[in-house]
Amino acid sequence: MTDAPGLKRKKNKDGTIREYWMARADLVKRGYRPSSIRLHYPDTPEGRLQLASRCQILQAEMLAWVSRGGVAAPGYDGTMKSLSSLFQVNEDSPFHSMKWNSRENFVKSLKIIEHTVGTRQIGKLLGPDFKRWHATWGLPKEDGKPPRPWRAKHTIDAVRQLIGYGVTLGYEDCFRADAILSKIRFKTPPARKAVLTDEHVAAVRAKAHGLGYHAIALATALQFALTMRQKDVIGEWEPVSSSEGGIRHKDTIWVNGLLWTDIDENLILRKKHVKTGFEVEHDLKLHPVILEEIGLVPPEKRVGPMIIAETTGEPYKHRTFTQRWRVIANKAGVPKNVWNMDARAGGITEAYDLGAAETDVMKSAGHKNRQTSARYNRGTLEQTSRVAKIRQSKRTGNTE
8 A cells, every 4th residue: 555654464374454554664673663553454345444544644654753863753742632542552552452343333433532532741730621521422413413422432432442542551541530530420321122022023024024124024023032233133343364264245244244144943943142152042932923034035045144135145234134124114103212122022022011021122232231132122111011910919918
């Protein structure tokens, strides 16, 4: 890449490629450090731009070192922007252990920080500064638009992580800022209350079949009945730079979705949840809705990924699936505040409504603890009424 000065690529034994920024050899001999930095950016258009930008920054720092007569490059100058740069470049940074999609989302928050408060000296920050940043980042994009509380939350979370990383590097100003941040509690965006109900699922399935999108109907049934995340059902497309096998589209590879081979001869479905790594088993014989949907798929087509887009013959991409589901849901009369992602919460809430044990709900949803499952429980009238009846029966002596 001509716009990525200093970029070098090396091939691993398995054929994959690792990328580095390399300082000029003559300057390394004169004492310039670092001599090389491992780069971790996805092989996507956005990732290539980020990589090129990082190479340009590192090259500029090296040349600045030359212009200063070989004085050590500053690296960290006490500003938020320099700390953000170190967080993205240093090999020991948690930035490089993030999953590719989490890293891309985190970079969006870093760009906001660098653009809005990048020049601020960390050693001079006080509580009111952090509170003001949080309030500003949550303002509407323009007049008449809604506030953006999640933008504010994600960005202030990134600030906390940056400052925390500065603490691990031993920067005194970051210790001070971290102590201040530990005393501040920012308002959390309100939790979603919408749930996808059994009636909604039936309406979406009927409309999807009517429009010829049979995979949407099957996916919705699986999400709701088995309380599964969307990506655990339809999968996701990860960036990849190697020539490894699998289902590929341009520079991405499909992973993590349900396969027909995940269902054994006894109709037991086993799936390892992507987020927690827990394997969950479901007896599909207890889910007639799913059996009905599977029965609509010809046996000869029960190969590979379970959810295939009718228009492409490939697994759905997240955006396409979500947009198509919304169109179908609108036509089916599902309220616009109810999203596809609410299928999991809807299934969990229904289980609680019917009196399922917390530990059973936890295992069914693939959660690590009951508290997580409880957060998905949208607390309906059935649950509060059941508690009221139990309490009233104790007072009246009626145990029926």
